[in-house]
Amino acid sequence: xxxxxxxxxxxxxxxxxxxxxxxxxxxxxxxxxxxxxxxxxxxxxxxxxxxxxxxxxxxxxxxxxxxxxxxxxxxxxxxxxxxxxxxxxxxxxxxxxxxxxxxxxxxxxxxxxxxxxxxxxxxxxxxxxxxxxxxxxxxxxxxxxxxxxxxxxxxxxxxxxxxxxxxxxxxxxxxxxxxxxxxxxxxxxxxxxxxxxxxxxxxxxxxxxxxxxxxxxxxxxxxxxxxxxxxxxxxxxxxxxxxxxxxxxxxxxxxxxxxxxxxxxxxxxxxxxxxxxxxxxxxxxxx
Ligand code: PDD
Numbered sequence: 001x002x003x004x005x006x007x008x009x010x011x012x013x014x015x016x017x018x019x020x021x022x023x024x025x026x027x028x029x030x031x032x033x034x035x036x037x038x039x040x041x042x043x044x045x046x047x048x049x050x051x052x053x054x055x056x057x058x059x060x061x062x063x064x065x066x067x068x069x070x071x072x073x074x075x076x077x078x079x080x081x082x083x084x085x086x087x088x089x090x091x092x093x094x095x096x097x098x099x100x101x102x103x104x105x106x107x108x109x110x111x112x113x114x115x116x117x118x119x120x121x122x123x124x125x126x127x128x129x130x131x132x133x134x135x136x137x138x139x140x141x142x143x144x145x146x147x148x149x150x151x152x153x154x155x156x157x158x159x160x161x162x163x164x165x166x167x168x169x170x171x172x173x174x175x176x177x178x179x180x181x182x183x184x185x186x187x188x189x190x191x192x193x194x195x196x197x198x199x200x201x202x203x204x205x206x207x208x209x210x211x212x213x214x215x216x217x218x219x220x221x222x223x224x225x226x227x228x229x230x231x232x233x234x235x236x237x238x239x240x241x242x243x244x245x246x247x248x249x250x251x252x253x254x255x256x257x258x259x260x261x262x263x264x265x266x267x268x269x270x271x272x273x274x275x276x277x278x279x280x281x282x283x284x285x286x287x
Pocket of ligand 1: 184
């Protein structure tokens with residue numbers, strides 16, 4: 001495979017040529033924000049929603065938005081077209097920029113903008129049927145989890161703890177209530193009703209999460225946005241996680257317990273299918 005084409009500060013180039021000064025505040029402080037946007041059949045999925053969240057992250061961190069919306073859209077579609085895969089995952093990062101190390105915001109600084117594309121391996125039927133195992137862990141993160149900050153050390157440590165214990169994801173619990181996964185949002189089903197925690201500063205407002213809530217409502221499946229405890233999680237009939245990378249991924253094992261009968265549940269299957277149909281419909285509409 002040829003070297004992927006990336007974008008750095010106004011230019012497209014092969015990945016190997018993309019270089020950032022070591023004094024970039026992203027490198028020194030983790031002072032930056034990011035987005036991960038899927039593209040199916042070379043079409044960016046839920047782009048407006050991702051750009052809205054990008055805007056919110058920039059506002060919250062007081063990093064000036066380097067481009068108007070039209071420019072973001074232009075660069076993003078160019079990077080998709082310059083890379084080969086039909087389905088791609090676009091990683092976009094904005095840091096405050098390069099300056100002498102000092103915690104306070106430097107004056108007259110230009111944000112660093114980087115984007116790269118990776119082939120997107122969507123959740124196949126086989127991966128879906130298998131599901132994943134998760135463990136619960138204390139949510140050790142900060143108070144602004146709604147910001148998609150590149151400062152991901154807590155998330156990395158939490159994910160690695162899950163991996164070390166033979167699971168694939170960690171479900172985080174703060175003050176007795178489930179917040180989200182280390183890189184995903186969490187849904188449970190009890191007596192046929194879907195529940196996911198409401199949006200707050202304790203979790204990232206997942207674009208996939210919002211779409212699932214919308215699709216459930218449009219398809220007459222009861223879905224409520226409400227907090228739930230670890231005990232409720234343990235008693236759930238079905239659990240799944242969502243993200244732009246994994247879409248709808250069933251959770252079949254929680255800590256040492258099998259969830260339901262150890263296979264993706266009825267509503268999880270239904271939501272996965274509705275999600276796939278939505279993608280297919282979007283593709284047809286745009287063709
Ligand atoms: N992560 N919560 C957290 C903490 C996340 O990092 C993510 C996504 C999500 C799901 O958001 P969305 O549906 O918009 O992808 C929830 C990305 C994929 C990542 O860090 O790679």
